[in-house]
Amino acid sequence: MAKLTIAQALNAALAQALEADDSVIVLGEDVGKDGGVFRITDGLLDRFGKDRVIDTPLAESGIVGTSVGLAIAGMKPVAEIQFLGFIYETMDQIASQASRVRFRSLGRYSAPMVIRTPYGGGVKAPEIHSDSLEALFTHTPGIKVVTPSNPYDAKGLLLAAIDDPDPVLFLEPMRLYRAFRDEVPDEPYRVQLGRANVVREGADITLIGWGPSVPLLKAAADDLAARYDVSAEVIDLMTLTPLDEETIVESVKRTQRAVVVHEAVRTSGFGGEIAAVIQEKAFLYLEAPIFRVTGYDTPYPTTMFEDLWLPDTTQVVATALDAIRY
Amino acid sequence: MAKLTIAQALNAALAQALEADDSVIVLGEDVGKDGGVFRITDGLLDRFGKDRVIDTPLAESGIVGTSVGLAIAGMKPVAEIQFLGFIYETMDQIASQASRVRFRSLGRYSAPMVIRTPYGGGVKAPEIHSDSLEALFTHTPGIKVVTPSNPYDAKGLLLAAIDDPDPVLFLEPMRLYRAFRDEVPDEPYRVQLGRANVVREGADITLIGWGPSVPLLKAAADDLAARYDVSAEVIDLMTLTPLDEETIVESVKRTQRAVVVHEAVRTSGFGGEIAAVIQEKAFLYLEAPIFRVTGYDTPYPTTMFEDLWLPDTTQVVATALDAIRY
Amino acid sequence: MGEASELFPLIVRMDEEGELVGDLGLLSKQDLVDIYREMRLLRAFDERAWNLQRQGVIGTYAPYKGQEAAQLGATKPLHESDWLVPTYRDWAAGYVRGVPVTHGLFFSKGHPRVGDVPKSAKVLPAQVVIGAQTLHGVGVAWATKLRNENAATIVTFGDGSTSEGDVHEAMNFASVFSVPLIFFCENNQWAISVPIERQMRAKTIAQRALAYDMEGFRVDGNDYVAVYNLVSELADRARRGEGPFLVEAVTYRLGAHTTADDPSKYRVVADEERWAKRDPIARLEKFLLRESLIDEERILAVDAAAKEWVDEVLADFKAELSISSSVLFQNVYAEMPQSLANQFDHYQKRAKEVRA
Amino acid sequence: MGEASELFPLIVRMDEEGELVGDLGLLSKQDLVDIYREMRLLRAFDERAWNLQRQGVIGTYAPYKGQEAAQLGATKPLHESDWLVPTYRDWAAGYVRGVPVTHGLFFSKGHPRVGDVPKSAKVLPAQVVIGAQTLHGVGVAWATKLRNENAATIVTFGDGSTSEGDVHEAMNFASVFSVPLIFFCENNQWAISVPIERQMRAKTIAQRALAYDMEGFRVDGNDYVAVYNLVSELADRARRGEGPFLVEAVTYRLGAHTTADDPSKYRVVADEERWAKRDPIARLEKFLLRESLIDEERILAVDAAAKEWVDEVLADFKAELSISSSVLFQNVYAEMPQSLANQFDHYQKRAKEVRA
Numbered sequence A, B: 001m002a003k004l005t006i007a008q009a010l011n012a013a014l015a016q017a018l019e020a021d022d023s024v025i026v027l028g029e030d031v032g033k034d035g036g037v038f039r040i041t042d043g044l045l046d047r048f049g050k051d052r053v054i055d056t057p058l059a060e061s062g063i064v065g066t067s068v069g070l071a072i073a074g075m076k077p078v079a080e081i082q083f084l085g086f087i088y089e090t091m092d093q094i095a096s097q098a099s100r101v102r103f104r105s106l107g108r109y110s111a112p113m114v115i116r117t118p119y120g121g122g123v124k125a126p127e128i129h130s131d132s133l134e135a136l137f138t139h140t141p142g143i144k145v146v147t148p149s150n151p152y153d154a155k156g157l158l159l160a161a162i163d164d165p166d167p168v169l170f171l172e173p174m175r176l177y178r179a180f181r182d183e184v185p186d187e188p189y190r191v192q193l194g195r196a197n198v199v200r201e202g203a204d205i206t207l208i209g210w211g212p213s214v215p216l217l218k219a220a221a222d223d224l225a226a227r228y229d230v231s232a233e234v235i236d237l238m239t240l241t242p243l244d245e246e247t248i249v250e251s252v253k254r255t256q257r258a259v260v261v262h263e264a265v266r267t268s269g270f271g272g273e274i275a276a277v278i279q280e281k282a283f284l285y286l287e288a289p290i291f292r293v294t295g296y297d298t299p300y301p302t303t304m305f306e307d308l309w310l311p312d313t314t315q316v317v318a319t320a321l322d323a324i325r326y
Numbered sequence C, D: 001m002g003e004a005s006e007l008f009p010l011i012v013r014m015d016e017e018g019e020l021v022g023d024l025g026l027l028s029k030q031d032l033v034d035i036y037r038e039m040r041l042l043r044a045f046d047e048r049a050w051n052l053q054r055q056g057v058i059g060t061y062a063p064y065k066g067q068e069a070a071q072l073g074a075t076k077p078l079h080e081s082d083w084l085v086p087t088y089r090d091w092a093a094g095y096v097r098g099v100p101v102t103h104g105l106f107f108s109k110g111h112p113r114v115g116d117v118p119k120s121a122k123v124l125p126a127q128v129v130i131g132a133q134t135l136h137g138v139g140v141a142w143a144t145k146l147r148n149e150n151a152a153t154i155v156t157f158g159d160g161s162t163s164e165g166d167v168h169e170a171m172n173f174a175s176v177f178s179v180p181l182i183f184f185c186e187n188n189q190w191a192i193s194v195p196i197e198r199q200m201r202a203k204t205i206a207q208r209a210l211a212y213d214m215e216g217f218r219v220d221g222n223d224y225v226a227v228y229n230l231v232s233e234l235a236d237r238a239r240r241g242e243g244p245f246l247v248e249a250v251t252y253r254l255g256a257h258t259t260a261d262d263p264s265k266y267r268v269v270a271d272e273e274r275w276a277k278r279d280p281i282a283r284l285e286k287f288l289l290r291e292s293l294i295d296e297e298r299i300l301a302v303d304a305a306a307k308e309w310v311d312e313v314l315a316d317f318k319a320e321l322s323i324s325s326s327v328l329f330q331n332v333y334a335e336m337p338q339s340l341a342n343q344f345d346h347y348q349k350r351a352k353e354v355r356a
């Protein structure tokens, strides 16, 4: 067991997947020689060779579209899109192609593949590089959407995603790549897709988030406990689709209040869906509206303004208190 | 004043816009000689010539991307995407380009353009042709999303969209193109963007929808009145972004119950956003959860199953009664 | 350099009068008798499908009439281990590979069985997003290469498709990774109402190959002999690792774009008539008659066989129409998630009510 | 046909030794003195920006070092009514058109003023989605054509960009509608870590023109004289309605991809050294020295002027840093919708709290 960052944990998962199964290949822009712009694929080319770890031309639809064909014909492509903001180029290949192979072929074919991509703000990147677009894919049947928030889950979820018989969009919170280390087992292991994680138990309110927001939620829970004697439960969704409604709804039935946090712009973000589900399934338990703490309805700002644009702990705490005092 | 279908009203609006302003051009696949696969641009090529009504190559990103440049340099492109399902090809040009021209240039440039596209099911079209993807764009700051449900609004909203200083995605419910006729003034007129329409007043529940669902809501309201003595208010959103929250929230504060209806798949559909907004702004007024009647979380089915897959009046009535009896 | 097109002279072996202007190559005269029969059967099916739509039995149908030589020439040379990644108009091509031609009817009927391609056929189900399948073709070919499967893949697409960005990305990926793929463009001159001259300024599609240092070929797509021999050679070379290749098969959409389309809005009868004379079946018939490989009697026998076969096909079609709505919910993911299972229950309850 | 590249011999007028192998064309010797000075200033700026990033004053910066001749050669010939649609590395090109070079710093600082291009400059703000701007270039050129503005547009993009579908769609649209546009590719050999040989199998980018029956040219992008003369001629021809054109300017990214990149991971020093010898400024200097158009003293004066100019630029930069966060909310739509106005209030309250 070693202490690894998320970046290292992901690298270890990829190496083990490549090691275990000849049909696994890694492809994308700069994933080979360069080891990826975030070094997530560092060293893999040297170890597995250029037929397994492939620098592609600069064409996102090409990367995803060829991966669909590769997957149908028996390979297990793990494709990297350099930043989630460039996923727009691949929307057709993801939403109308990869996600429908099984459906379109009445189950004869499938496209088990993983699309890995960093996302989220806070690292002072240029425009389009920090956008959170997960909601577009939670609106897309046939693909799973997964996002870890710590090194342990990162490795286990990525290995589970590679095993999965369906396409998985695997969102990596880039701000957390090297933010901290955790104990990560050396051997391969899986963290099951489709399950949310109650990372902190609490009685007064449920704070719900994923990926880059999870550390915020934990800090907010600490602060709520320390300064306001509020006991907050924290749920890390980990898998956005298929959503673990049960864990969420059961929690809110107990706490009777919830705040959902995401970096994506507010309108039609996945937070809206979660609020809609909770109020539908736990209406009679609710003591306050489900509040959302989110990005504003503007394009992600040039980085000068990003710190204030992004949700922060203060805001989560204040919103939780609004719910408590409602 | 003549009795026109939505298709005719749209055709009239385009003709009047082309007539009134030399910078307006219409472009897209098959919009010229063929007059559009739904004949919405019929006769325009003959009348305005091939510099104003332009058959483009088969490339959606090309259509939208060149329109961005055309708009920046002073033209007013009205682009057609043949079916909303093919909008995926243009996501980058819509979401990262058209929608950001003003933002990116600190207001120096803008991209006033309209992207017209038919959407919605019920016409037995092949796969991808019936998908409702409006939620992807309500999650995109910088573009407006507009959708009429009748001939009068179709003409007035389209003329307003063409006037608008910002890019507008104009969604045309294809099932309604020729479903019925309404009185439509001959002269040009505008229906203001950003305003929802209370198409029927009621006291017991608010039914909310847009585009192809509006006739369902009206039928459901009739049925609720006739058979269950329930007085339903019906709101046709017309503009999805920017959303007329006030009209919705005021209505639900009065009726204390709401059902949102859309054809798009349920998860992360725009209905979730509306439910989230209502419960946030009118929590203490609510007597029941906001229910959603939507498509299922599957790809739009091959047409054999579409009638049952789509929301129908029976379902809206049943759901409204669930809310009433909650 | 307006003359890039001159690098790609049209390859013809049998002209529209049914005269051989080259040799038969890998084909025997008997092969041509067989292929004539098969094309006639497929033509009869296509025409019947058109009528079925007119009678309201099926929905929108996209006829392949006129493109039989291209579709059969592209697929007959394939081995069992080769793959076909077709465009949505290629029911004749699919048929050659073992996909029941009824799938064309399922497609137009909006019936899920359209996707139920026998796995042994090594054919992907048709998809409608123009050009998107070319990338799948590259991926499939690449997979066979990575797995040393010694297989060729052929991906088909229309002239209009060549304008899509995906097709460019496909050709670039294919050439960079030297995959064993044939890009087979059925240039039927039209993309719905847009003629090839408005689709591009280039005079040929074959010359697109120059952009990728790929070998390109322009072949008379209504000449089965030419298409078959070219594709045979290229498939062999692809299996030997010399791909990818681009083939432009010059043909013509004799019918409407689909049953929902009215070509009189955008094209002139003279043009249609000119191309009708180049019909791939007619020229084969002329050849076979001249060579006394068939006679009028034999032609009548083929007529009868075609009718019979189409009747059988329709019987199969009708027999296979019944299908459970569960396919809708079962094939979204390998395992149905709980929330979708709940939705399925809801759907089934509604279905029951409607039936009641 | 592996020889498409041979149709596009490299156009050179001044070789890397500063020897004229062609004539100066439209340029005078004095022009070269001026351009030498300007390139030196811009080089000094680029190097300073690199250092500023190292000092933490600005964020990630993408240097244009080595591409000055290409960028200046592409823009100096333009008229006031012409348009430039640049790629994100083109601060030198923008500068020629009247966009303050500080915009390169605003960009790397994540400062909204990067988009505040003077309208008179007729330059679109840089955007980062590789290749997307080529379609905007087509649209802008098309608009000037529809409005009879007698203007040329030049759109710049990198070698890596040519793999994107958008670039293909742009070239096809441009040629179909004969727009007055120059596609100007700065082939600097690298797309981050991917060399041009892995980006495509074709040996040149110029040959892509063959796919569209467009005229293509391959020019030494480190030779200002060659680039300037070529673009002058093509811009004239574009204004006369003969466009579009494709120009491949063969150059080299002397620096890293950005300040966040480490080229030693993927390229060899020998290669960098070889290209350093072809530096566009060095060759001009050799020429000017040999022709006695400058001397060592003059070079020192340029050094000093460059330093002074860069200091001034930085002063401007610092003076312009302050900006209201309202730009964030005000420029989403022409008119701020109510819900966004509420969000702006919320933002402002938070901003106040944070400051407090």
Ligand SMILES: Cc1ncc(C[n+]2csc(CCOP(=O)(O)OP(=O)(O)O)c2C)c(N)n1
Residues within 6 Å of the ligand: B029, B058, B060, B082, B086, B089, C089, C128, C129, C130, C157, C158, C159, C160, C161, C162, C188, C190, C191, C192, C253, C257
């Ligand atoms: C991405 C996309 N855009 C538009 C359409 C609508 N459409 C269907 S077929 C067609 C024309 C296709 O032309 P071509 O590629 O030449 O194939 P053909 O129909 O001639 O076989 C169009 C525009 C589509 N299916 N997909």
Ligand SMILES: Cc1ncc(C[n+]2csc(CCOP(=O)(O)OP(=O)(O)O)c2C)c(N)n1
Residues within 6 Å of the ligand: A029, A058, A060, A082, A086, A089, D089, D128, D129, D130, D157, D158, D159, D160, D161, D162, D188, D190, D191, D192, D253, D257
């Ligand atoms: C659509 C898209 N994909 C990926 C990136 C990340 N990226 C930024 S620059 C770059 C390489 C660009 O290479 P090239 O076009 O040659 O331009 P250069 O950097 O050499 O100027 C990449 C992959 C991006 N910005 N946009």
Ligand SMILES: [Mg+2]
Residues within 6 Å of the ligand: C158, C159, C160, C186, C187, C188, C189, C190, C191, C192
């Ligand atoms: Mg065609």
Ligand SMILES: [Mg+2]
Residues within 6 Å of the ligand: D158, D159, D160, D186, D187, D188, D189, D190, D191, D192
């Ligand atoms: Mg480059």
